[in-house]
Amino acid sequence: MTDVQSSVSTDPYILMEIIRLQTEIAKQGLDLSGVVQAVVERIPSFTNAEGAIVEYTEGDEMVYRGASGFAAPLLGTHVKREASLSGLCVRLGQVLRSDDVVLDPRVDAGPYAEVGVRSMVVAPLKHDGSAVGVLKIVSTSTHAFTARDVRVLELMSELIAAAMYYAARNETSALYQQATHDSLTGLANRSLFFDRLRHRVSPGRRQLEPLGILIVDVDRLKRINDTCGHRAGDAAIREIALRISRIPRKSDIVARLGGDEFGVILGEISERSDLLTIVERVSEQTDQPFRFEGRTMHLTASIGYARFPEDGNDVDALLEVADRSMYEMKRKRSTRSTPAQQTTQEQLF
Numbered sequence: 649m650t651d652v653q654s655s656v657s658t659d660p661y662i663l664m665e666i667i668r669l670q671t672e673i674a675k676q677g678l679d680l681s682g683v684v685q686a687v688v689e690r691i692p693s694f695t696n697a698e699g700a701i702v703e704y705t706e707g708d709e710m711v712y713r714g715a716s717g718f719a720a721p722l723l724g725t726h727v728k729r730e731a732s733l734s735g736l737c738v739r740l741g742q743v744l745r746s747d748d749v750v751l752d753p754r755v756d757a758g759p760y761a762e763v764g765v766r767s768m769v770v771a772p773l774k775h776d777g778s779a780v781g782v783l784k785i786v787s788t789s790t791h792a793f794t795a796r797d798v799r800v801l802e803l804m805s806e807l808i809a810a811a812m813y814y815a816a817r818n819e820t821s822a823l824y825q826q827a828t829h830d831s832l833t834g835l836a837n838r839s840l841f842f843d844r845l846r847h848r849v850s851p852g853r854r855q856l857e858p859l860g861i862l863i864v865d866v867d868r869l870k871r872i873n874d875t876c877g878h879r880a881g882d883a884a885i886r887e888i889a890l891r892i893s894r895i896p897r898k899s900d901i902v903a904r905l906g907g908d909e910f911g912v913i914l915g916e917i918s919e920r921s922d923l924l925t926i927v928e929r930v931s932e933q934t935d936q937p938f939r940f941e942g943r944t945m946h947l948t949a950s951i952g953y954a955r956f957p958e959d960g961n962d963v964d965a966l967l968e969v970a971d972r973s974m975y976e977m978k979r980k981r982s983t984r985s986t987p988a989q990q991t992t993q994e995q996l997f
Contacts, residue, residue, distance in 0.1 A: 662800065665694040671803070672813050673982070680826030686712035687783065691780045691804055692717055695797045696783035699765075703734050704781040704827055713827050713839045718763055719786050734757045737770040739829045743798055745769045748790040753759040760786075767792045771805035783808060807841035811865050815824055830904040832882060839852070841903035841911045842870040848913065849956055856957065860889030860917035862893060862930065863952040863970040864906035865978065870936070872945055883940045884947060891933040895926060920955055927953050950978040 671688050676682035688700040699717025703710040715723040729735030733755045737744045746768050749755040755768075768786045772779035783805045785797065828840040830908065836844075841855025848859055868890055873881035892910055893902050901913040912930075917923045935948035954960065959969040959991050 652702075662694050665690070666803065666807075670807065672959070673807060676811070679831035680811065681713070681829070681839060683801035683808060683826065684832065684839075685716075685762040687808055688714040688716040691800075692781075694798050695750065695785055696792050696794065697798050698788060698795070701784040701786065702781060703784065705729065705735075705738055705779070710738075710782070711843060713781070717786075719765065721763055722759055724844075724846045724963075726843075726847070727759060729757050729929060733768070733770055734784065734902055737772050737782050738980060741772050741774065741779050742773045742995075743769065743802055745793060745798060747793075762786045766790045769793050769798055769801050769919075771801045773805055773809050776993070789991055793819060813971065833904050835889055835893070835910075836901055838903065838905045838911075840911070841901060841905060842963065845913055845966075846977050848915075849963060849966070851961075853968045853976045857915065858958075859956050860914040860919050860923040860926070861954050861956070861966055862910075862912040862914070862927065863935070863967070863972055863974050864888075864912070864930065865950045865952075865974055867935075867948045867950060867978070867981070868912075869908040872952060876940070876943060876945065880940050880943070880945065883909060884945060887938050888934055888949060890945065891936075892930060917955055923953055923955050929952050950974050950981065952977065 663858075669687065671689065672681050672686040676686060684702045688702055691700045692698060697717070697734045699715065699719030700715075700806060701712055701719050701722065702714035704713050705711075709726045710729055710732055712725040715721075727734070729738065733744055733746055733749075733752070736754055744754075746752040746755050748767060749757050749760055749765055757765075759765075764790055767790050768784055770782050770784045773781040773783055783801060785793070785801055787793065822995075826839060828843075829835065837898050849856070849918045866884070867901065869881055869884060872884050885904075889902070889904060889910065892912065896912055896914060898945045899915055901911075903911045905911045914923065914926060918927075931949070931951055934947060936947060938945050938947045952970040952972065954969035954973070956966055960966040
């Protein structure tokens with residue numbers, strides 16, 4: 649192991665990638681969800697991994713709070729701690745490796761079959777002396793990982809654990825808040841959105857209730873950033889978040905999915921007309937001018953929607969329908985805009 653540690657510490661490429669990742673983590677500050685996403689996106693670039701996952705221990709379950717690469721569809725998945733390699737990693741507090749998850753009795757292979765995971769390495773994330781989750785790298789090949797990959801994962805898990813410590817300020821409730829909410833808007837983040845959506849449409853539920861989902865994409869945010877600066881862009885995002893949040897009931901979930909995209913989960917949508925009414929109300933709220941530091945900016949948003957179970961029985965099917973309708977709305981708006989209208993809109997910022 650000493651030779652492996654030495655090779656990792658002297659490999660200039662790995663050292664540079666670790667430094668880059670440390671810089672990215674520092675930029676995220678107290679945004680723990682941002683830290684998690686930065687790690688899962690970056691770590692496959694300097695290991696043999698094709699994807700990476702961060703799971704948190706929540707009660708008797710492990711919940712996927714970050715995922716990248718081919719494992720991205722697993723975001724929001726719940727598995728039982730006692731029946732998973734991740735749960736064993738948390739219990740033992742040590743790095744574990746599975747060279748073939750299909751043949752490994754320690755692994756609950758159920759979630760991995762749909763995306764094709766065949767091997768993995770799991771490292772504990774320790775917070776305030778105890779493991780509160782795991783960092784995992786995965787591959788579609790068996791025997792994909794080496795001792796060097798294991799050492800890199802150990803180093804990365806220490807980085808995340810340190811970020812978790814400072815972000816959560818030693819409080820479990822704060823840790824959960826940081827892991828599941830967007831720091832800019834205070835809304836639920838992508839992880840919590842998929843967590844709740846998967847739970848609501850899970851075939852394992854005793855009673856499946858009809859629900860609606862919205863995908864809201866802010867139009868021309870890049871233009872606002874380029875023209876008025878990122879402070880104006882951030883202010884616009886916060887304003888859109890506030891406007892969307894006025895519409896649903898408290899029991900509904902409003903989330904920032906990333907960048908200029910928001911998601912809404914609407915319960916008790918018994919009729920399609922109820923969903924269309926909410927779409928209209930959100931559109932009216934978002935399509936209003938916004939003033940920032942004495943300047944008026946024209947805000948609009950394209951909204952896609954889907955209803956469960958009418959438009960699909962699982963998360964992927966519902967999102968596909970919602971995305972399609974969102975892009976159709978965006979296309980129609982673009983077609984209707986005349987050059988004169990576009991000039992008028994541009995003058996607003």
